[in-house]
Amino acid sequence: MKPIAHSRFSAGVFTVDGRILAEPSGAPEEALRTAYQVLAMDYPKFHKMDRAAKLAVLVAEPVLRVARERGADLAEATAVLALSRSGSGSSDMDHWKVRQDTGLASPAVFVYTLPNIGVGELTIRHGIHGPSLCLMTEGPDSPESVMAARLLRRDPRVRWLVCLWSDIFAARFEAQAVLFGPDDDLPNQADATTLFPSTP
């Protein structure tokens, strides 16, 4: 099983199909900013997102560019599977801190306190109307993630599938994205546990 494209973003390195795209250092916020610049995204809405949504959008950007180059119908024939452990944990903490400190809450923070909002931002950026599923898993490698990917591909509308692992909490972050096309097989064996290549 080899996806069409694979990106990986963690502290200090952003790779696309194993090639180093950037080596953003520093705190997560700085690394996210650097990656955005390297990807030359020119997407002002990015700056309003929380950290989790930024991470999801950034790591998916290279594989979705490949999908466009390959002629994928992103609007109607593409599905998104999103996996995370911490989900919206960072914004959850921020929302609760505002609540405790001021007795009020911030709309700009609260709207990001759901784990699927990063997927929502992704669908908006790329105009994806097809199905998406957000699962909370212990890690990127889990039997349920492989199964969920297979299930999404059973939808007759779906020809392209983006699978995303993105996790950020405090100073720790890591993310991966893979693209499967119409002709790609997903792992079929019942005990398959990963969608993501082991290459760095």
Next chain:
Amino acid sequence: METAPRDPVTGPIVLGAPGCVTPLGASVEDSFSAMHAGRCGLRPQTFPGTEAPVHVGRCDESALTGSGRRAQRLLGAAVRQTMGGLSRSLRTLPRTAWILATTKGDVRALEEGRPEDAELPLFARRTGVALGLPGTPIVVSNACISGTLAVQLGAEMIRAGEADHVLVTGLDEATDFVLSGFLCLHAIASGPCRPFDDHRDGISLGEAAAAIVLTRDTSLFRHGPIATFLGGGMGNDANHISGPSRTGEGLVRAVQAALRDADLSAEAVTHVNAHGTGSVYNDGMEHVAFTRLGLGHAPVNSYKGYFGHTLGAAGLVEALVAVHALRQGLMLRSLGASSSVTLQGLDVLHEHRHTQGRTLLKTSSGFGGCNAAIVLHA
């Protein structure tokens, strides 16, 4: 030598052994009876930072069972009802999966200063151990469509041969965390919410837990199945993270996909239990989407006027009550809706109505622009 009864591998996927706890009762039957009697489970409460009382649907503490965290006891109360409706223990059945649909799980742990305990995978694993549930939990957290999507996922798992039986559960509590957020968005209704009413002005929050088993093996249910799963679909607005598409793009696609999956036309739908939050924009979006879909003939309601928006549990608990109502030959009125002139073309249920129809379309929509629909035969 005796052999164990062989589970059927073909035949329709059915739902059975429903369990739920809502602000109106500690079972589907009790909740339905209260709703049929016209009771509203939303109660005014004061909330720091607001002058007017806020209406919230909270479950009776006496309905919660077992020990552990409140969220676990809430879910446990629903799951125990489901276990009691089975002829065999799920724990001993092979190829059995468990799905938890929730937006915030035990977010009270974060409120109490233990954010690590609020992580959904950890909460689900601990809850599974506490309740003796089978296997590794599959945690669906897709905003307010989680419950509806979990039913669809469970059915797909059986169709694809990934599991033979799936316990689908939904849970969310009405917490300060969530309530303060919706208040800051100015999304909370001035009184009990009024879905599909011309003068609706916002949502009311509620809490609930629900459970159901999906399988092809009808012998698993002590009292038989309550519904057949016919199809499911999902779609994204790709428009805005906290506001619905004005044209209902994602909901239209979700319903179209569900009907295609069920091999049904829109005309075959006899009742729509909608998301119906009571917000101006959500209900307006549903009006546009249902009109585009040619669903004007199907009487539509929302249950959120009875017990509020129960977030990740909403799709599941509302589907269970709607199925129960249809099995009584009834469609319940959309509590809070007295006039729906501005929703021209929709047959909003202003009174309970008798029906012979059994084909239910259940829809949900959520933040992030996600939408889900399932079709059930009650």
